[in-house]
Amino acid sequence: MIEFRIDRHSGVSTYLQIAAQVKQAMRMGLLGPGDKLPTAREVVEATRVNPNTVLKAYRELEHEGLVEGRRGMGTFVTASLATDAARADAPLRQDLEQWMDRAVDEGLSADEVDAIYTDVRSTHY
Amino acid sequence: MIEFRIDRHSGVSTYLQIAAQVKQAMRMGLLGPGDKLPTAREVVEATRVNPNTVLKAYRELEHEGLVEGRRGMGTFVTASLATDAARADAPLRQDLEQWMDRAVDEGLSADEVDAIYTDVRSTHY
Amino acid sequence: MIEFRIDRHSGVSTYLQIAAQVKQAMRMGLLGPGDKLPTAREVVEATRVNPNTVLKAYRELEHEGLVEGRRGMGTFVTASLATDAARADAPLRQDLEQWMDRAVDEGLSADEVDAIYTDVRSTHY
Amino acid sequence: MIEFRIDRHSGVSTYLQIAAQVKQAMRMGLLGPGDKLPTAREVVEATRVNPNTVLKAYRELEHEGLVEGRRGMGTFVTASLATDAARADAPLRQDLEQWMDRAVDEGLSADEVDAIYTDVRSTHY
DNA sequence: GTGGTCTAGACCACA
DNA sequence: GTGGTCTAGACCACA
Structure with a gap:
């Protein structure tokens, strides 16, 4: 639930x-x-x-x-929004997991990770 | 400005x-x-x-x-929030750029990318 | 209230x-x-x-x-700023009450009392 | 000056x-x-x-x-606002000096002293 | 010209 | 009913 x-x-x-x-x-x-x-x-x-x-x-x-x-x-x-890309074993998702592991390892704060994501995203969408 | x-x-x-x-x-x-x-x-x-x-x-x-x-x-x-990790040539940032390139190539929508990011982030922070 | x-x-x-x-x-x-x-x-x-x-x-x-x-x-x-020193029966406070009584008795105006207080305070804090 | x-x-x-x-x-x-x-x-x-x-x-x-x-x-x-009561050797002033010494000794902060002063003053003027 | 405060009034989120 | 946000407009303090 x-x-x-x-x-x-x-x-x-x-x-x-x-x-x-x-x-x-x-x-x-x-x-x-x-x-x-x-x-x-x-x-x-x-x-x-x-x-x-x-x-x-x-x-x-x-x-x-x-x-x-x-x-x-x-x-x-009543509907489905699920996509293959979001599944736990999707390669793209697993790569982001690894990227986030490294961000944590390098000591980045959640705020810093968000800032980078927001900025990179804005150049792609 | x-x-x-x-x-x-x-x-x-x-x-x-x-x-x-x-x-x-x-x-x-x-x-x-x-x-x-x-x-x-x-x-x-x-x-x-x-x-x-x-x-x-x-x-x-x-x-x-x-x-x-x-x-x-x-x-x-009056303050600085800038970090090396956010600089355009930081390796971590460049890797996220590449990841985002692939997401776009595979046809993921902005909503889908956000959903994956949100979910992965929640398991790391 | x-x-x-x-x-x-x-x-x-x-x-x-x-x-x-x-x-x-x-x-x-x-x-x-x-x-x-x-x-x-x-x-x-x-x-x-x-x-x-x-x-x-x-x-x-x-x-x-x-x-x-x-x-x-x-x-x-949601917080407390109360201190024992401010309680009505705190010795320090009662002494200030007596001091103020005398100031009033001697005919000092509120402005004069404030002036003395401000000046004395400035040498202590 | x-x-x-x-x-x-x-x-x-x-x-x-x-x-x-x-x-x-x-x-x-x-x-x-x-x-x-x-x-x-x-x-x-x-x-x-x-x-x-x-x-x-x-x-x-x-x-x-x-x-x-x-x-x-x-x-x-062009005018004078000086009063005997405010002079450095006035008894009333010296007593306040002593009172303030004790407040400092007892570890009261400037804010706390102000709070007590404000409250006592409000009952006298 | 620029920020700081205040007012009056509207509409929304929440209980 | 109560707080939160926003707008339009006024006036002030400061440079």
């Missing part, structure tokens, strides 16, 4: 963080068609977020055609 | 986007101690953001000890 | 006055961890200050790690 | 800080009728403040009838 991590100081609203994490899990293949999202109550217990906020995130995902709420049953994933 | 790119649909508030872009430029070594940030007026002309929003971003940076506002003169960078 | 007294002729900006008074109350032990600050709305009613100015003061305090704003709930003290 | 100490982070405008320090010196008897204030040029050299700011402070003091600008000669004190 997916667990949400809310960063209240990130500047991104809570409901968007929840929606983004669902999509991220879908891209990673951790969530696929038919899978059930945690109920608002479960999320509230785990994250101390207001149930309305969870429901707003799920409504957002439903609006994008990714999930479907079924009365009295819960919210279910 | 640094130019800000505001994405009004990112879910991140404008002032945080401005502050983050200044920090990113500082990490890349594009902005260093003594450099002048664009005036609120200049940013307004370029981005159609309200001057107060720019000043809020600059005050945020001043709080973090990165810049200093001087009345009647402008806002100036 | 703390009540703010704004002196518009002091030359100190309103938001700094509010922040300083919160800190003063925290040092005196009148406000401690878990205590709720008045809402922006309440302060507006009591002082005729703009709500944004109150929020700016609270954000300043949040920056300093002294309070925490919780959406929809209010702003709460 | 009086030397000004400008604290750019105090929230009090520079010209008010200068005016206040002149008045403080007058109360302490360090400046009396006939004494000459430093020229704007001298203050600029010592404090890196703009000459207009110094002149504004002096104009403020002239407005209060405390000093007088004489064309081509400088600015001179």
